[in-house]
Amino acid sequence: MKNLYIGILAFLMIGLSQPVLSQNHLEQLSDNIFKDRGEVYFTFKIADKDEIYMLTRMISIDNVVGHTVYAYASKKEFADFLGYNIPYQILPHPGTILSELEVNQNQKPFRPGDRTIWNFYPTYQQYIDYMVGFATSYPGICKLDTVGFSIDNRLILAVKISKNINQEEAEPQFLFTSSIHGDETTGYILMMHLIDYLLSNYGIDPTITEMVNTTEICINPLANPDGTYHGGNNSVYGAVRYNANNIDINRNFPDPKVGQHPDGNAWQKETEAWMAYAENNHFSMAVNFHGGAEVFNYPWDTWVKLAADDEWWQFVGREWADTVHQNGPAGYFTFLNNGITNGNAWYEVNGGRQDYMNYWHNCREVTLEISDTKLLPVNQLLSFWNYNYRSFLNFIRQSHYGFNGTVTDTVTDQPIAAKVFINGHDKDLSEVYSRASTGFYARPIYEGSYNVTFSSPGYFTKTIKDVNVSKWTTTSLDVQLRPLTYDAQDKSVVSVLVYPNPSDGHFRLILPENPINPSCSIQIINTMGSVVYSSEVTRFSGNSTVEIEIPSLSNGLYYLKFNSGYRIYLDKLIIKK
Numbered sequence: 001m002k003n004l005y006i007g008i009l010a011f012l013m014i015g016l017s018q019p020v021l022s023q024n025h026l027e028q029l030s031d032n033i034f035k036d037r038g039e040v041y042f043t044f045k046i047a048d049k050d051e052i053y054m055l056t057r058m059i060s061i062d063n064v065v066g067h068t069v070y071a072y073a074s075k076k077e078f079a080d081f082l083g084y085n086i087p088y089q090i091l092p093h094p095g096t097i098l099s100e101l102e103v104n105q106n107q108k109p110f111r112p113g114d115r116t117i118w119n120f121y122p123t124y125q126q127y128i129d130y131m132v133g134f135a136t137s138y139p140g141i142c143k144l145d146t147v148g149f150s151i152d153n154r155l156i157l158a159v160k161i162s163k164n165i166n167q168e169e170a171e172p173q174f175l176f177t178s179s180i181h182g183d184e185t186t187g188y189i190l191m192m193h194l195i196d197y198l199l200s201n202y203g204i205d206p207t208i209t210e211m212v213n214t215t216e217i218c219i220n221p222l223a224n225p226d227g228t229y230h231g232g233n234n235s236v237y238g239a240v241r242y243n244a245n246n247i248d249i250n251r252n253f254p255d256p257k258v259g260q261h262p263d264g265n266a267w268q269k270e271t272e273a274w275m276a277y278a279e280n281n282h283f284s285m286a287v288n289f290h291g292g293a294e295v296f297n298y299p300w301d302t303w304v305k306l307a308a309d310d311e312w313w314q315f316v317g318r319e320w321a322d323t324v325h326q327n328g329p330a331g332y333f334t335f336l337n338n339g340i341t342n343g344n345a346w347y348e349v350n351g352g353r354q355d356y357m358n359y360w361h362n363c364r365e366v367t368l369e370i371s372d373t374k375l376l377p378v379n380q381l382l383s384f385w386n387y388n389y390r391s392f393l394n395f396i397r398q399s400h401y402g403f404n405g406t407v408t409d410t411v412t413d414q415p416i417a418a419k420v421f422i423n424g425h426d427k428d429l430s431e432v433y434s435r436a437s438t439g440f441y442a443r444p445i446y447e448g449s450y451n452v453t454f455s456s457p458g459y460f461t462k463t464i465k466d467v468n469v470s471k472w473t474t475t476s477l478d479v480q481l482r483p484l485t486y487d488a489q490d491k492s493v494v495s496v497l498v499y500p501n502p503s504d505g506h507f508r509l510i511l512p513e514n515p516i517n518p519s520c521s522i523q524i525i526n527t528m529g530s531v532v533y534s535s536e537v538t539r540f541s542g543n544s545t546v547e548i549e550i551p552s553l554s555n556g557l558y559y560l561k562f563n564s565g566y567r568i569y570l571d572k573l574i575i576k577k
């Protein structure tokens, strides 16, 4: 937020030498400031950036430009701030700078089959109708999800766009979400536009068709509907930052540094809805849209230390900003390092959604500040779409790059939920996990060569060395893990293990320890079902390993069948000479 409105407002100064205002005086001041809404927007100067660390959990800092801070506060937060005797200036609230008439221009209700021009802010009901309309107009590739409900029982909705929309597929899941700060509305409309763009270009534009076929794209245009429609359901005029409890949702999440409740408040209904939604999905990458600045803000917000994937963040951030520069006017999206910044280097935030998603959900989520003006005039909404939509698409594509694949069980071929950890690289929970449902994992990462360890309880850990990744390319890496079939009750191996596998025909069998006959049988069966080897094995006491040498086996896949007398075990055997 770079525009100042000096002069049109009362400039309230509290001299540093002056004692703290009397309680009575404070209450009068507060009643006046908070008579229309539960929050105030204001600015003040700091002498040193360290002061931010003290203030960031007391008030909701919105922007820091040099030594000038812009912030919001509820009545309680503002009273705490006044206790510090810092001179401040109240600013017009961003939700009321334009008139209601200007904000409501071009409003158009949803009509099936009509072409929509996204140059307006819908009423709340129109918004719901559009979201439902997307899903009913494109039932094969779009469905409506309810993330949850706000405090005032408005709907928090998302649409999912993908081929085979009712099946969980082995593909990256991507999330766009906007306006968790209710008065930052540019992203709200740009996300409605994006939904419409993806759906209406499916089957027409080959790149969009390919993207929808291979990605599950989830879009939530309005994360804080009570904030955006604070002024009433017919207009976004009067939109506010906070939720209906006058709490900043984007300071209310668990924080990796500070802990469960960094703002001192219980998790809000909206916060809990998002936490559950993240748990029920498996987002690989996400964008959280804000306004009031123009910059790509990447993790961490809470920590000074850099993220494990700092190089990747700078690379994808640069791609985002450079693309915007090619398509936008001079001076747009050039804040801080020409449009990108490390979050903490700008100003520390605790309890933000970005760090929560990165740390607890292994999701690469960025805070994307899309317009200096929070409540953008309607006649600029199409221009901002044109500056930005290519960057939206590029970022979705980045969820396919790096390396990805499936993790499955060597015996059953069933998918496994496994940890995918990059040795000497991953830290602070930057690793990813494959999904139990499909075995699919996606690991966006900067170009390089990596040693990757796959692990899952009940399986032998496997490290794949020298996984090479280039920019803008996908390295496929499907991995099978061998079950340990370890019986937790009696601490014994209860399955047969083949080692090494693949082998040249000379291998060992590690036999189950119980229950077992002194005599067991082994058969090796080819893929046509013919038995190519069979023998009786006598297991000597204390020795659970049997050595087998079959030089006559040719290269290929075989099944090893082991009959213990009580149970039959099947495993795969690969011969590779």
Ligand SMILES: [Zn+2]
Pocket: 181, 184, 290, 291
């Ligand atoms: Zn914001």
